[in-house]
Amino acid sequence: MQQIKNFINGEFVNAESGKSFDKRSPTDNRVIAQVSEAGRTEVDQAVAAARAAYNGEWGSYSMEKRVELLYAVADEITRRFDDFVAAEMADTGQPKAVMTHAFVPRGAANFKVFADVIKNVPNESFQTTTPDGKGALNYSTRVPKGVVGVISPWNAPFLLMTWKVGPALACGNTVVVKPSEETPMTTALLGEVMNAVGIPKGVFNVVHGFGPDSTGEFLTHHPDVDAITFTGETRTGTAIMKAAAEGMRDVSFELGGKNAGIVFADSNFDEAVEGIYRSSFLNSGQVCLGTERVYVERPIFDKFVAALKSKVEKVKFGRPDDAAANYGPLISHEHQGKVLSYYKKAVEEGATVVIGGGVPDMPADLADGAWVEPTIWTGLAEDATVMKEEVFGPCCHIAPFDDEQEVIRLANDTAYGLSTTVWTTDLTCAHRVASKIEVGITWINSWFLRDLRTAFGGSKQSGIGREGGVHSLEFYTETRNICIKL
Numbered sequence: 001m002q003q004i005k006n007f008i009n010g011e012f013v014n015a016e017s018g019k020s021f022d023k024r025s026p027t028d029n030r031v032i033a034q035v036s037e038a039g040r041t042e043v044d045q046a047v048a049a050a051r052a053a054y055n056g057e058w059g060s061y062s063m064e065k066r067v068e069l070l071y072a073v074a075d076e077i078t079r080r081f082d083d084f085v086a087a088e089m090a091d092t093g094q095p096k097a098v099m100t101h102a103f104v105p106r107g108a109a110n111f112k113v114f115a116d117v118i119k120n121v122p123n124e125s126f127q128t129t130t131p132d133g134k135g136a137l138n139y140s141t142r143v144p145k146g147v148v149g150v151i152s153p154w155n156a157p158f159l160l161m162t163w164k165v166g167p168a169l170a171c172g173n174t175v176v177v178k179p180s181e182e183t184p185m186t187t188a189l190l191g192e193v194m195n196a197v198g199i200p201k202g203v204f205n206v207v208h209g210f211g212p213d214s215t216g217e218f219l220t221h222h223p224d225v226d227a228i229t230f231t232g233e234t235r236t237g238t239a240i241m242k243a244a245a246e247g248m249r250d251v252s253f254e255l256g257g258k259n260a261g262i263v264f265a266d267s268n269f270d271e272a273v274e275g276i277y278r279s280s281f282l283n284s285g286q287v288c289l290g291t292e293r294v295y296v297e298r299p300i301f302d303k304f305v306a307a308l309k310s311k312v313e314k315v316k317f318g319r320p321d322d323a324a325a326n327y328g329p330l331i332s333h334e335h336q337g338k339v340l341s342y343y344k345k346a347v348e349e350g351a352t353v354v355i356g357g358g359v360p361d362m363p364a365d366l367a368d369g370a371w372v373e374p375t376i377w378t379g380l381a382e383d384a385t386v387m388k389e390e391v392f393g394p395c396c397h398i399a400p401f402d403d404e405q406e407v408i409r410l411a412n413d414t415a416y417g418l419s420t421t422v423w424t425t426d427l428t429c430a431h432r433v434a435s436k437i438e439v440g441i442t443w444i445n446s447w448f449l450r451d452l453r454t455a456f457g458g459s460k461q462s463g464i465g466r467e468g469g470v471h472s473l474e475f476y477t478e479t480r481n482i483c484i485k486l
Ligand code: NAD
Pocket: 151, 152, 153, 154, 155, 160, 178, 179, 180, 181, 209, 210, 211, 212, 213, 215, 216, 217, 220, 231, 232, 233, 234, 236, 237, 239, 240, 253, 254, 255, 256, 257, 287, 288, 289, 390, 392, 418, 458, 462, 463
């Protein structure tokens, strides 16, 4: 049985209390690791180590030296690619192809991209006129925030955690990471990588545990944490924002979504079906950017529903390393219960189940896994529960629409504002619609096409702030202005 320890000041350590919790496999519910649960003591130690590194060796490094080390981190992740793929598959139960094509390469890229960003960002300066005519020069510098608390979720654990650790370190901060209790493995491996390439002790620390009354809360309330970056549920974000208010700490939040996909009758039909299929069902629907509300222009509505159903029918459930399978379980029994309760509620509120709606029959060795069927509904009112709340499972509701203004109104009728997809061959219409949808990112004739240099984040209750490219510097650094009288 694998033992997963906290990583504090360059050492793997068990919690002083001796407390630990089980990590279970999503595919068959076996206990696959024992994880040491960090208490207040370990959180204090991790924050103190991060502070000492920030004030010490790491803080004394030039930007070039940090950049060199972050490139080495990315290269070491790539060298240990198979270890990261195996760990991420064990943690999430998702198909190997998702890990090898997206989750692990993106984890490595997150270190190189932000190393490049920090190398190339200019500072502003202004020539200022003064009453005596001699003038003044204003220029700005960027300084790191200090010790950054990173709280990350389970749905794409390595990618989402490194998306924060990469820029935080590139900017010269040190970090204490609390990964999700559901997915501790790749964060632990990253500690080995940091030591292997010579990142100084205390720069990167990991504390494992839960959220409320546990590690997450101890970290976010810790007075020596200067800023908190969080990805997860909007409700959790609210609790963390309250914690950050103590001491007026800055927050960056990437939260939930209830994203709309809009398919016009003139779209490339096959591409739209494929795009909506991926955006609704990839990673078993556990993607914040996923589409849970689909609006299809009426002339192609029936054909679209039939085509999406036929793609879902071909899903093959199985273990991550089963080459014949292309579909994984949900992360846990707890999440399975939540998703199934939404499935039940949808039917109670009048949904027509086009396909799915329950738990698939699985062979005996997988029967205890957190499996649910990918599900398509039609016929729900716009105020039905699954039209308003994020399910975060493999499901979507498809509704017809008749005109552009109507679909814009429907897409915006949500408390969330993360992303949308628009499918049309009329680019003027696409621009018009994109300009009116209240979200952080709109994809036209595509989905999840990410350029890490672009701004990423949510509007409304889907987030606060933007990360990505130079936008990450807004959160991971502070700008100082220096004014010289000439
Ligand atoms: P979650 O909010 O339950 O947990 C996220 C992390 O917060 C975990 O590490 C958890 O232990 C910790 N946590 C929970 N309560 C806490 C507290 N009170 N104080 C401190 N830490 C606490 O989210 P999840 O279920 O892991 O992830 C799924 C959610 O994340 C979905 O809502 C999804 O949309 C969202 N998400 C958003 C993005 C984005 O970029 N906007 C990306 C991925 C996931």
